[in-house]
Amino acid sequence: MATVTEKMVGEYVPGLAGVPATRSNISYVDGQTGLLEYRGISIEQLAEHSSFLETTYLLVFGHLPTHTELKTFTEEVQSHRQVKFRIRDMIKSFPESGHPMDALQSCVAALGMFYPLGTQKVTDESYIREATVRLLAKLPTMVAMFHRMRHGDDPILPRDDLDHSANFLYMLTGKEPSPEAARVFDVCLILHAEHTVNASTFCSLVTASTLADPYTVITAAIGTLSGPLHGGANEEVVAMLRKIGSPEKARSFLEKRLMKKEKIMGLGHRVYKIKDPRATVLQTLAMQLFEKYGHSDLYDVALAIEEHAQELLGHKEVYPNVDFYSGIVYDKMGIVEDLFAPVFAISRVAGWLAHWREQLGENRIFRPTQIYTGQREMPYVSLDERE
Numbered sequence: 510m511a512t513v514t515e516k517m518v519g520e521y522v523p524g525l526a527g528v529p530a531t532r533s534n535i536s537y538v539d540g541q542t543g544l545l546e547y548r549g550i551s552i553e554q555l556a557e558h559s560s561f562l563e564t565t566y567l568l569v570f571g572h573l574p575t576h577t578e579l580k581t582f583t584e585e586v587q588s589h590r591q592v593k594f595r596i597r598d599m600i601k602s603f604p605e606s607g608h609p610m611d612a613l614q615s616c617v618a619a620l621g622m623f624y625p626l627g628t629q630k631v632t633d634e635s636y637i638r639e640a641t642v643r644l645l646a647k648l649p650t651m652v653a654m655f656h657r658m659r660h661g662d663d664p665i666l667p668r669d670d671l672d673h674s675a676n677f678l679y680m681l682t683g684k685e686p687s688p689e690a691a692r693v694f695d696v697c698l699i700l701h702a703e704h705t706v707n708a709s710t711f712c713s714l715v716t717a718s719t720l721a722d723p724y725t726v727i728t729a730a731i732g733t734l735s736g737p738l739h740g741g742a743n744e745e746v747v748a749m750l751r752k753i754g755s756p757e758k759a760r761s762f763l764e765k766r767l768m769k770k771e772k773i774m775g776l777g778h779r780v781y782k783i784k785d786p787r788a789t790v791l792q793t794l795a796m797q798l799f800e801k802y803g804h805s806d807l808y809d810v811a812l813a814i815e816e817h818a819q820e821l822l823g824h825k826e827v828y829p830n831v832d833f834y835s836g837i838v839y840d841k842m843g844i845v846e847d848l849f850a851p852v853f854a855i856s857r858v859a860g861w862l863a864h865w866r867e868q869l870g871e872n873r874i875f876r877p878t879q880i881y882t883g884q885r886e887m888p889y890v891s892l893d894e895r896e
């Protein structure tokens with residue numbers, strides 16, 4: 510029997526680096542020049558002029574909404590923010606020490622049971638819209654709910670008079686955030702909303718291609734995002750900056766880590782070969798927060814790491830990515846480190862949903878091949894005869 514070889518199926522590319530997995534018109538990234546566009550609009554413009562919900566509409570439905578479209582969409586999202594009391598009961602039974610990303614993943618999986626497809630088809634535009642609105646609206650509520658309940662606090666009901674970001678921060682802390690803090694957070698959500706075929710988005714495409722329901726699609730994507738090489742990186746960046754402690758210690762920390770061939774969290778990117786444009790916008794946001802709430806020592810350590818890394822890793826085209834500065838911004842806003850990844854999820858859900866919808870428009874189930882490297886035609890050895 511013939512074995513499938515690289516010669517027959519093409520060269521194996523670890524991590525599928527550079528291999529096109531789909532056709533998409535959702536976002537465009539140029540890693541050489543440091544450019545990121547959503548539906549053709551640069552993230553710098555969106556960060557300056559748009560809101561997270563408007564950007565989500567753009568990503569999912571393909572155009573910037575009119576006044577009426579945005580108003581209707583915003584009202585739909587607001588009206589779906591609450592979760593069933595059974596979800597609340599379920600969260601109450603989660604271990605307090607559990608990671609909030611695991612809690613979020615479990616909650617989203619459970620949502621699917623409350624909103625079954627029924628007579629609709631997963632490809633129906635009305636169903637896609639309904640599920641998009643539900644997921645966008647409920648993820649922040651569930652993240653905030655778990656966070657409060659793990660500390661023995663009662664969950665806080667969403668407030669209809671607050672926008673998406675202000676409402677999340679309010680549900681988390683019980684305090685209405687300042688307009689500046691809410692705006693900075695909203696821009697963070699815009700920056701993290703979409704980024705072509707990254708690992709979690711690829712996972713959502715694969716799951717979508719089986720025609721699984723969107724709650725399953727987003728559950729799978731959340732699990733993929735949770736890894737330290739993906740959405741878990743900003744949590745580790747802040748832990749690393751705290752461990753380094755001062756800018757003077759940055760160089761020796763870097764040298765020691767690199768000598769041991771360890772990765773520096775928040776640096777490097779599969780696509781960007783220069784500094785991630787989102788990291789630059791995040792630095793501006795950090796400055797805005799520092800002006801209002803005071804400076805962050807972590808930022809000074811981060812700047813020192815960036816400076817020394819340029820010298821030590823620049824030749825490998827390794828520069829700060831989006832996670833390098835986002836944790837510092839969240840930290841300044843009082844968001845605890847293990848919530849960074851769930852915050853990433855309540856933003857990236859926009860991109861996952863956009864890709865889910867796009868995948869359904871021209872679907873074929875994913876079924877790549879492999880290069881088999883194992884043995885062939887082996888005899889079965891009975892248990893007694895094995896050594």
Ligand code: COA
Binds near residue numbers: 524740742
């Ligand atoms: N620290 C130190 N060296 C790094 C590095 C980092 N963060 N990222 C990449 N490199 C080095 C690699 O060791 C490799 O060196 P080598 O050629 O001597 O072996 C070279 O740069 C190429 O990197 P590679 O591992 O091929 O990049 P990748 O595209 O497979 O991985 C990441 C991309 C993001 C997974 C990787 O840069 C990383 O692990 N970064 C830290 C985690 C992180 O911040 N993730 C969030 C991404 S948004």
